[in-house]
Amino acid sequence: MKAQLDILSAGRIYADLILAGLDADPAPGREVYAKQFVLVPGGGAFITGAYAAALGSRTGLYGLLPAPPFDTCIREGIAAAGLVAHVAPAPAGSDPQLTVAITGTHDRSFITRRPGRALPDGPLPAASHLHVGELATALEQPDLIAQARQAGMSVSLDCGWDAAALADPRVPRIVAEVDLFLPNAEEAAQLAMHGHRLSPRHALVVKRAAEGATAQVDNQDYSVTAPQVSVVDATGAGDAFNAGFVTxxxxxxxxxxxxxxxxxCGAKAVTRIGGATDLGRLDLRAEPPAKTHDKLH
Known part of the structure; x- marks a missing residue:
């Protein structure tokens, strides 16, 4: 019997408070002003799921909602993104799970409050593929990937910046259990610094922002460069990339x-405020083409 979902995107669900269009980069003891503010659902699982849904995949979101008062607007955002919600409320008394994203003149930075566990209790919803939005979730719930495998799912895993997770000695074993591992260049460099040898089942994919992305498959290296676009807000660009690659x-x-x-998908994400707001239906044929390079050695 065909699985109910094409993709189940699992991980922490945040309320993203995004400040963009700053008149200067933040500095200690100095006040700067933002031209734009949005409050939207965030987290790697949501953003990847929303882009996958916009690309036409039947996609579910699996995680815990931020605590009140943010839960209502986040539920609305999940529904607006066309995601099938497999979500549970935060435990009573929890702090809100949120991220303040600040887009400066050169880059963006994040301040995150991450209370409690990432995922609800109980069995995984049925799907053909599981995408895990951050390495910390896979470390926190070490049986998650095994559950997906037992249910016949393929698995992809993003990294996410978390100093403790990047240094964890279990990382190579977890990466070896997934089909696709998708860190960005900075995360990959940090993992290498800790001596982790990364060997996913199918592909190691490294996101390189404006430089594009690379992949290693069967000891062959592949590369694409990114099209030039006007960057408005880089929040969620790597998560959007995941959706394009995985689908x-x-x-x-x-x-x-x-x-x-x-x-x-990553190029699309940086042209808008927020990780995955008002996507509608995406047709990648209408996007600026990436330049590809065959089997670079």
């Missing part, structure tokens, strides 16, 4: 086309 991979596309799809 293309699940459709049977080759590595170059998977990278190109990922880069197209």
């Amino acid at each position: 293309a991979w699940l459709s049977g596309a080759n590595t170059q086309d998977c990278l190109a799809a990922g880069v197209a």
